[in-house]
Structure formats: structure tokens, C-alpha cells
Amino acid sequence: MQVFYATQFVLPLPAGHRFPMAKYQLLRDRLADELPAVQLRQALPATDGELALAHSPEYIQAISDGTVDPVILREIGFPWSPAMAERARRSVGATIAACRAAFNEGVAGNIAGGTHHASADRGGGFCVFNDAAVASRLMQAEQLRRGRRLRVAVIDLDVHQGNGTARIFRGDDSVFTLSLHGQKNFPFRKEASDLDVDLPDGCGDDEYLHALEGALGELERRFDPGLVIYLAGADPHEGDRLGRLKLTWDGLEARDRRVFEWAWERGLPLAFAMAGGYGKRMEDTVQAQVNTFGVAAQYWQRWQNRRR
Structure with missing residues (x-):
């Protein structure tokens, strides 16, 4: 199973910053040690033209050269640096590559990604560019060149609503945005997805899985996708310090x-990204993500068996 990474780009964050940057390398190391079915591949950066499928040229240029409005930088939550700009491009590139691999092999993943708070002209909530949005539009363009109109379902199960993705695809009936998230959690001003499922604080396994089943049923009734992009956030876990939900390991x-x-x-075909995870213990976030890759590898193997 092809998995794409950009862990070599580490943001120079100030001491005490709450973003767990180290989780990506820890995850990559665990996958290399524990999942022989995973083939780790370095992600290429998304180009300006690819990013412009979902972002304004002015915003792309500002991120590239460091002239970002300080207000937007505060909303993103990262100081600007060349590594920040390059990592943002590579994170998008990883989801693009995972989508292409998924068309060939059924399932592929991105160690990072899921940057769903970024909209066309600004980032936010630790998200610079929106990888799912760029990848969706690029896959549509590539499939159209083959004479196929592609419809994409973005299944966003990060605990925070995918407001940026919803805003980018507002009024676009070729992409279905589904967000299952904490009702009282960030962002406090939400955008309208095609389907939003608000969950109460303290929501546990049974309630969550019932809501997910209903959401997938509604998605199927309303939309017929040819590609799924899955944001597999670790932050619904009961050990997450920002999540406010109570999913157990079994529930996740x-x-x-x-x-x-x-x-x-x-x-x-399904491409997946890790989205958020802010465990009180970083090891818990990494474990949740390793578990997701373990499930993914089982389904990747099913696809290979089907192709034989």
C-alpha cells in the first residue's frame, strides 16, 4: 500500500507550541517497523497551478514568499518559514499522489494532510492549503482528460468541522462534503457542508457509530461518487485534549x-489522510493513526486479491 510523506520538513515552532509536529515522524517510524505492507514514498510538492484549482493566486504567492497577512498567519497558527511553505505544498502533493495510487490499487494514504480549515484565500486552524480540495479538483481534471466526469465524496471524520472544504465546494454538485464533528468544538462559526452531523460533547462509541451509519446512508441516497477522500482524524478519541468526544480504541x-x-x-477507490490528533499523550495519537493504517492495509490487500 502506497503511503506518502513529507516528514523531512519540520516547522521551527516556538517552545511550548501546542501543535504536535513530532507525531508525523513517529508515525512514519511505526509504519516502517510494524506494517510491511506499507510502501513509504516521499511526496512531491503541489505546483502553483495545482494549488490554484482551489486557492487564489494571491494567497498561494503570499504563502510562497512570506508576505502573508499577519492576521491570516495568526489564524493558521504557524509562524511563516520556508519549511512551512514547502511542507504545506508537500502535504497537498501527498494527497494528490495518494488519490492517483488509489485509482490503481484501491487504497492509498497520506501520513499528514486533512487540512480542512483552509479555504480559497486563507488558512486557519493549523491548515495552510486544503489538500482534499486541491486533490479533488485535480483528479476531476485528470479524469476528464480521459473522457470521464468524476464525482468525489469527502468523508471528513476529524472532530472539527471541515469548514474550509465546505466553503470551497459550496454550490459544486460534483463534490459531496460530509462532516461528522463536535457541535460545540472549533470552528465556532461553521460553514454548511452538503451533510453536517453535529455531535454532543461526550459522545461515545455507540452514538457515534449510529450517526456515522446514518450519514453514510444519506450520502449514498444523495450522491454517486467515483472517488472517496477520507479524513481519518484521531481527535475523536477519548484521550484527545481538544476533541471533547469519548471514542475508545475499539470505537475508532x-x-x-x-x-x-x-x-x-x-x-x-479511497485515499485517506490523517487530519487532526492532539492526544494528551502523543503516543495515543500515533497509536490511533497506526491503527487506521492497519485497517487500510487490510482493505488494500482485498483490492489486490480482487485484481488477481
Whole structure:
């Protein structure tokens, strides 16, 4: 299973910064040690033209040369640096590459990505560029060159609403945005996805999985995708310091398995990204993500068996 990374670009964050930058390298190391089915590949950077499929040229240029409005930088939550700009491009490039690999092999992943708070002309919430939005539009363009009109379902199960993705695709009936998130969590001013499912603080496994089942049923009734992009946030876990939900390890694994099974049953290629995770113990966030890759590898193997 092809998995794309940009862990060599580490943001120079100030001491005490709450973003767990080290989790990406820890995840990559765990995957290399524990999942022999995973083939780790370095992501290429998204080009200006690719980024412009979802972002304004002015914003792309400002991120590239460091002339970002300080207000927007504060909303993003990272200081500007060349590494920040390059990592943002590579994170998008990783989801692009995962989508292309998924068309060939059924399932592929991005160690980072899921930067769903970025909209066309600004970032926010630790998100610079919106990888799912850029990848969706690029896959549509590439498939159109082959004479196929592609519809994309973005299944966003990060605990925070995918406001940037919703805003970018507002009024676009070729992309379906589904967000299952904490009702009282960030962002406090939400955008309208095609389907939003608000969850109460303290929501546990049974309530969450029931809501997910209903959401997938509604997605299927309203939309017929040819590609799924799955944001597999670790932050619904009960050990997350920002999540406010109470999913157990078993609940998170059941969530992942249900999404992969849903795509598998319909023969839909699926690319996934890690999105958020802010465990009180970083090891818990990494474990949740390792578990997601473990489930993904099982479904990747199913695809390979189907192709033989």
C-alpha cells in the first residue's frame, strides 16, 4: 500500500507550541517497523497551478514568499518559514499522489494532510492549503482528460468541522462534503457542508457509530461518487485534549473499518489522510493513526486479491 510523506520538513515552532509536529515522524517510524505492507514514498510538492484549482493566486504567492497577512498567519497558527511553505505544498502533493495510487490499487494514504480549515484565500486552524480540495479538483481534471466526469465524496471524520472544504465546494454538485464533528468544538462559526452531523460533547462509541451509519446512508441516497477522500482524524478519541468526544480504541477502529468497508462494497477507490490528533499523550495519537493504517492495509490487500 502506497503511503506518502513529507516528514523531512519540520516547522521551527516556538517552545511550548501546542501543535504536535513530532507525531508525523513517529508515525512514519511505526509504519516502517510494524506494517510491511506499507510502501513509504516521499511526496512531491503541489505546483502553483495545482494549488490554484482551489486557492487564489494571491494567497498561494503570499504563502510562497512570506508576505502573508499577519492576521491570516495568526489564524493558521504557524509562524511563516520556508519549511512551512514547502511542507504545506508537500502535504497537498501527498494527497494528490495518494488519490492517483488509489485509482490503481484501491487504497492509498497520506501520513499528514486533512487540512480542512483552509479555504480559497486563507488558512486557519493549523491548515495552510486544503489538500482534499486541491486533490479533488485535480483528479476531476485528470479524469476528464480521459473522457470521464468524476464525482468525489469527502468523508471528513476529524472532530472539527471541515469548514474550509465546505466553503470551497459550496454550490459544486460534483463534490459531496460530509462532516461528522463536535457541535460545540472549533470552528465556532461553521460553514454548511452538503451533510453536517453535529455531535454532543461526550459522545461515545455507540452514538457515534449510529450517526456515522446514518450519514453514510444519506450520502449514498444523495450522491454517486467515483472517488472517496477520507479524513481519518484521531481527535475523536477519548484521550484527545481538544476533541471533547469519548471514542475508545475499539470505537475508532470500528469507525475506520466502516468507512473502508463502505467504499470497498461499492468498488470505490479511497485515499485517506490523517487530519487532526492532539492526544494528551502523543503516543495515543500515533497509536490511533497506526491503527487506521492497519485497517487500510487490510482493505488494500482485498483490492489486490480482487485484481488477481
